[in-house]
Amino acid sequence: xxxxxxxxxxxxxxxxxxxxxxxxxxxxxxxxxxxxxxxxxxxxxxxxxxxxxxxxxxxxxxxxxxxxxxxxxxxxxxxxxxxxxxxxxxxxxxxxxxxxx
Numbered sequence: 001x002x003x004x005x006x007x008x009x010x011x012x013x014x015x016x017x018x019x020x021x022x023x024x025x026x027x028x029x030x031x032x033x034x035x036x037x038x039x040x041x042x043x044x045x046x047x048x049x050x051x052x053x054x055x056x057x058x059x060x061x062x063x064x065x066x067x068x069x070x071x072x073x074x075x076x077x078x079x080x081x082x083x084x085x086x087x088x089x090x091x092x093x094x095x096x097x098x099x100x101x
Contacts, residue, residue, distance in 0.1 A: 009033060009066055009067070010066060011066045013052070013055075013056055014048075014052050014056075014063075014066045014067070017048055017051050017052055017055070018032055018033060018048050020098075021044055021047050021048045021051065021098070022044065024098075025040070025043070025044040025047070027040055027041055027044040031044075032044050032045050032048055033045075033067065045077070046077035046078075046080055046081055047081060047095070047098075048067075049063055049067065049073075049074050049077045049078065050077060050078050050081035050082075050095070051095075051098050051099060052066070053074065053078050054099045055098075055099050059071075060072075060074045060075050060078075081095065
């Protein structure tokens, strides 16, 4: 891989979803797959993990391996997104668009 090519995720589906949410949320791709934990970055990262879970047949451990985190982090993120969807109608529709496209 050339030096100036940024790293990509090992799974093409997860990579595309990360790029899409990066553009949607205006959070740099490298921040989403990185380790920083500011609120904006974490929200985008959780949304990516939730979207991967909802649009693929990957298990929590598989998603964790793709993103280099423990599967319990994926479980926590998915629960947070589901809870927010249940109380925020606008967010529900945004996330619904992500999984139906």
